Amino acid sequence: MAPRSLASLAHALGATSDLDGALVALNESLLELDRSAAIALLHYDGRREMLRERLTPVGGRVERSAVETTFDHLPAPVRMKVAAGGQFVDLSDRSADYVRLFGFTQTLDGGVLALRGLRVEGYLAAVLALYEPRKIFGARTAERITPALALFDLAYSRLSEREAREEAVRTLEDVTQRVHGEYVRKLRALESELREVRNTTPSGVPALSPAEVVALQAETARAEESVRRAERKADLAEQQIMSAVGQLEQAHLELHRRNEALRQRTRTLYLLDRVLTLDATTSEASVLVDGLLALVGDDMQAQRCSLMLIAPEPDHMYLAAGRGLSPDVPIGMRIRIGEGVSGRVAAAREPLLVQDVAQADRHPLLRDQYFTTGSFISFPLVYHGALVGVLNLTNRARLGVYTEEDVERVRLLALVISLVASNGRLPERLITTLDVS
Secondary structure, three states: OOOOHHHHHHHHHHOOOOOOHHHHHHHHOOOOOOOEEEEEEEEEEEEEEEEEEEEEEEOOOOEEEEEEEEHHHOOOOHHHHHHHOOOEEOOHHHHHHHHOOOOOOOOOOEEEEEEEEEEEOEEEEEEEEEEEEEOOOOOOHHHOOOHHHHHHEEEEEEEHHHHHHHHHHHHHHHHHHHHHHHHHHHHHHHHHHHHHHOOOOOOOOOOOHHHHHHHHHHHHHHHHHHHHHHHHHHHHHHHHHHHHHHHHHHHHHHHHHHHHHHHHHHHHHHHHHHHHHHHOOOOHHHHHHHHHHHHHHHHOEEEEEEEEOOOOOOEEEEEEEEEEOOOOOOOOOOOOOHHHHHHOOOOOOEEEEEEOOHHHHHHHHOOOOOOOOOOEEEEEEOOOOOOEEEEEEEHHHOOOOOHHHHHHHHHHHHHHHHHHHHOHHHHHHHHHHHOOO
16 A cells, blocks of 8 residues: 555544544555455444344445354354454355355455454454455455554444443433433322322311321321432432543543544654655655654654664764754764763663753753753664664753653654664765765
């Protein structure tokens, strides 16, 4: 798949609000790879262990049909791998036996059926089926569409959580209305009975006997007690509803947090795609290092950042690219490994995170007019055990503070930059250009 198609798929999956839109976007990406291939999504009911509904993208829409078939129709080894999720499971020579079960009406001569489980909260939620013609040469479509499926997995989890949240809200509203309606109905009936007992004074009827008066008073007391019980039940129901609303709010916050995490993962995949595209389309070393630093700096909102690469001199690094640095810090400047923040990070080959302003102010190497936030990340670039350089990110926009989650995100980006720099011999190529200039 071309990088442009992967980026557009990520945008389409992030913008869609329902599963139909996500499935149509995935099908468009599949057709760009293989016009003969087809996909279908089958919802899985874990309580009944049945495939209950089939979703088949056709053009720009999705056709739905009932399935109602047990999951144990598939061979036991296939079921276990599909339930684990994360990869396609080929049915190989038995593909023809299960093609119609998964909704593929067109039979391909020698076609291969592959299944992939989609898990939500650790449980199997759906099965994605891919039917493609058998190829003698070249990579399988199931292998080529793997990056797109990784994005679809994230979108499916986000949409499933959103659907569960909406269903919980609808259920809570139905219960609340039902309890309130029952309470109001019983209260009105009791009040009506009480008024009827108290206000009934038939004319021309002899006075009630003492025993009848006592019985009437007892009936009135029972009616009043019934009213009090109904009120207590209503109060208890209201407390339970308030507790459920609080739990629902907490669940909403947790879903929002997970949605943000999924959005960050999608952004990281897009950023990796941009880095690899830049490496594939840029041949000039200085343009490549500036582009790599700009991508990471913009993504981490760093107003001041720099990229150090290993120098030809023993135990030295040089400044390969920078942004927001002091005017008297030239590109190509050398530092010794083991000295200064970047030098110590290079020597230890362990990332350094500073969050506290007081901690940063006490550091003698950080007392200058350009350091304003008291938070920075210095990360070593290491590839196959060899030091490639150091990446520095400082002064997060809007006085933000870098966290451990940001360090883990930089870790993945640093690994890709190390790979690009090592395979493209960036330290050697760039230093030659700087020495000549």
